[in-house]
Amino acid sequence: MTKEIKRNAWSKFCRKFSSDNQFRWMKINMIDRTKNESRFAGDFPFIGLSLEKKGRLIDGLQLVAGWTDPDRVSRPILSIKDPATVMLEQEKDGTTTALKVMTRDGSEAMIHLMGARDPNWFVEKLAYSLYERRGYEHGNDMGDWFEAEKKVRQAETVFV
Numbered sequence: 256m257t258k259e260i261k262r263n264a265w266s267k268f269c270r271k272f273s274s275d276n277q278f279r280w281m282k283i284n285m286i287d288r289t290k291n292e293s294r295f296a297g298d299f300p301f302i303g304l305s306l307e308k309k310g311r312l313i314d315g316l317q318l319v320a321g322w323t324d325p326d327r328v329s330r331p332i333l334s335i336k337d338p339a340t341v342m343l344e345q346e347k348d349g350t351t352t353a354l355k356v357m358t359r360d361g362s363e364a365m366i367h368l369m370g371a372r373d374p375n376w377f378v379e380k381l382a383y384s385l386y387e388r389r390g391y392e393h394g395n396d397m398g399d400w401f402e403a404e405k406k407v408r409q410a411e412t413v414f415v
Contacts, residue, residue, distance in 0.1 A: 273414035303414030
């Protein structure tokens with residue numbers, strides 16, 4: 256089932272979409288205005304979707320992914336300039352499978368979401384990065400885990 260999101264609801268939609276889909280795996284397909292396709296995928300989860308504005312006008316949509324760098328847990332990985340249409344694809348049970356954004360120049364971005372939300376996977380990877388940073392010293396695994404949980408909570412609350 257495909258549903259168009261009305262432009263006046265994009266701000267509220269971004270928050271709900273982010274909240275519902277954080278920590279799901281994603282892959283991105285881009286089609287430029289000349290119909291050349293490129294794919295972008297990696298080992299990172301979806302963290303959030305936000306509006307980019309110039310004054311009161313919507314200038315773009317920004318997609319943010321999780322990163323296992325303890326100093327920067329989330330990073331913008333895609334900025335879609337001049338969006339015209341936002342479409343949500345869902346299964347019959349309401350599970351979101353993709354987000355499609357079409358721009359005024361004819362380009363398209365398709366963000367495919369896979370699997371269930373899994374914030375613990377991300378916390379685990381971040382805790383391991385903290386362990387690496389400490390020089391693989393044993394004895395602080397719970398401290399690393401709690402610090403990773405805190406950093407992940409901080410990253411996710413920006414979008415909900």
